[in-house]
Amino acid sequence: MSEKLFFLDGKRAMISLGPLTTNQYCPYKCAFCYVQDGFKKYANLDEDAILKFLIDNRAHYNIIYVSGDTDSFAPPRTNRALSLIERIVLETDCDVLFTTRTKFTEDNYDTLKRIIEEQRRTGNHLFACISITRYSDEVSYLEPYPIPTPEERIKVLKRLKCLGATTVLAMRPFLPVVSVQDYLTILEKSRGYIDIALGECFYFIPGGKIYKRVFPNGINQSIARNVTHGNKMIFDDNDEDWDIWDSSEYEDTVRNKCNELNIIFSMHSEEAIEKYIKTRG
Numbered sequence: 001m002s003e004k005l006f007f008l009d010g011k012r013a014m015i016s017l018g019p020l021t022t023n024q025y026c027p028y029k030c031a032f033c034y035v036q037d038g039f040k041k042y043a044n045l046d047e048d049a050i051l052k053f054l055i056d057n058r059a060h061y062n063i064i065y066v067s068g069d070t071d072s073f074a075p076p077r078t079n080r081a082l083s084l085i086e087r088i089v090l091e092t093d094c095d096v097l098f099t100t101r102t103k104f105t106e107d108n109y110d111t112l113k114r115i116i117e118e119q120r121r122t123g124n125h126l127f128a129c130i131s132i133t134r135y136s137d138e139v140s141y142l143e144p145y146p147i148p149t150p151e152e153r154i155k156v157l158k159r160l161k162c163l164g165a166t167t168v169l170a171m172r173p174f175l176p177v178v179s180v181q182d183y184l185t186i187l188e189k190s191r192g193y194i195d196i197a198l199g200e201c202f203y204f205i206p207g208g209k210i211y212k213r214v215f216p217n218g219i220n221q222s223i224a225r226n227v228t229h230g231n232k233m234i235f236d237d238n239d240e241d242w243d244i245w246d247s248s249e250y251e252d253t254v255r256n257k258c259n260e261l262n263i264i265f266s267m268h269s270e271e272a273i274e275k276y277i278k279t280r281g
């Protein structure tokens with residue numbers, strides 16, 4: 001295997017365009033972003049070098065995630081990220097999942113349509129994943145401007161579904177400062193346009209940057225009850241010990257709603273994708 005520049009776990013290759021600048025890893029500034037407290041940044045490579053990494057390591061994954069340490073699709077890199085995906089689908093013959101919080105232009109949708117059609121032609125999947133972590137304005141500090149509003153991102157999901165993509169709604173991570181009703185509202189508003197919904201437990205480091213931004217008033221007893229300590233991340237190989245907030249109430253409530261709406265739900269993308277391919281793909 002060539003030098004490790006991105007994340008490979010034997011099934012997934014997780015890649016991105018890397019940090020936006022030397023001082024800013026992402027165009028957005030989500031309060032809960034794991035990169036603030038230790039999630040590893042990926043390499044900052046041009047498209048030829050990213051493709052070379054993917055081709056050299058083709059035996060070590062069966063799906064490519066354009067995701068991870070930055071939102072590669074957020075302005076000012078939207079066109080670059082889309083042209084990278086277009087090259088990936090033309091040159092790797094592989095399922096692809098991309099994740100973003102951004103909005104797209106009509107030109108962008110034309111490119112996405114070509115990508116979706118190419119994946120269909122080659123018998124591969126294109127999972128278009130839109131992240132929406134809250135609905136209520138009361139917790140808008142979690143996803144500060146210029147992140148598009150939840151309504152704008154729901155419109156992106158609908159448009160991608162109409163273009164023929166397999167659509168994924170990532171309500172990740174579930175956060176204790178967001179009411180479970182918020183997640184039900186997002187599902188209701190995007191019903192009919194989502195194939196897969198994802199939740200995820202919430203990782204933070206006590207007293208760290210994420211902790212301070214997500215819990216400006218500290219943690220109360222009802223949150224602390226669902227926290228375990230000293231965990232490693234399963235989707236990144238950083239050395240930090242993380243606290244995890246994990247709520248069966250949130251998970252069960254969202255799962256039941258997804259069952260009612262005929263949406264595949266999982267706390268793990270790999271499990272959800274396997275289920276989708278087995279039952280609907």
Ligand code: SF4
Pocket residue numbers: 026027028029030032033034035068069070071101
């Ligand atoms: S969009 Fe993703 S990478 Fe960027 S700040 Fe938000 S969580 Fe972090």
